Amino acid sequence: KRRNGLLKKAYELSVLCEAEVALIVFSSRGRLYEYSNNSVKKTIERYKKASTDSPNSGSVSEANVQFYQQEASKLRNQIASLQNHNRNLLGESLSNLNIRELKQIEKKIEGGISKIRAKKNELLFAEIEYMQKREIDLQTDNKYLRAMIAANERAPEHMNLMPANEYHVMSSAPFDSRNFMPANLLDHNNNYCRSDQTTLQLG
Template structure:
């Protein structure tokens, strides 16, 4: 295909006259450049594609071999293909399995000790919280017992103290909903309101 392209270009160049010699030289140079470019593009494209294909074929062969090796190793570890193993291979397999089991047990023990340590710390925290709550309950119970004692002491106080209206430090009237309301209207005369 490339040779046909070159022959066609040369035939077109030979048809040109001498008066067009400058144009002929430029046309031939352009044709040669196009040929070189087309030739290198197709050869490079083919080479790159071939290299890529070879690379992927090699990689897929390596992966197939790795998969096969892992499947065989897995069958051996599970015990499916031990019938064909020699005594030496069986001893090596047993040693590898014992090492693996020891690592598994060591890791399991680490996790169990960490869990026990966490639970002991949590137990101490809960014990501390329990003590705190018990002291708060005891303080609350003492707070409820104290007003009852004050009410018994208040019964022995004078009548004047009982009639006094207590105020808190913010000058608000304190109202106890447990006491009977005091009526001061006994001394006042009712007045009539006339609308009109």
């Protein structure tokens, strides 16, 4: 997609500027793509001839060197300025600063400290909230475990001790014949028949 866009730009440049344009592109797989509104070979030969015959070829290269040197110098100055600013934020190298610059640094430091404290408090509140929820969960689990332990302790007493007590009470009670009725008294039909027979004999 980018390659097609580059070829399109080369075509537009050749049409709008009425310039002789040659474009050569090699893909990552080594495939060649080229564009020229005239001929790539002719354009290259023309470039070689122009660069050889031109008396300003040396001045062009020197201008490029000067440009890159200036850019490198700017970057070095920016790096030095940033390093010096960082030292000022740490309270170092303050001897060359005036009152206005010191106030600006102080304001930046105070703003940074307020943001740091706000973030720290946010994290602390979140940690406290998490610990409170964790405490409630642990208390709930503790109550549940205590109830389970108490239930397990009551279960063996009910299973082992109660039958033995009942058996002991029943076996220790004294025998009393008055608590039992003769078996023949429970047969009501036989008793009625005998009483009827006695009445008939007396009559």
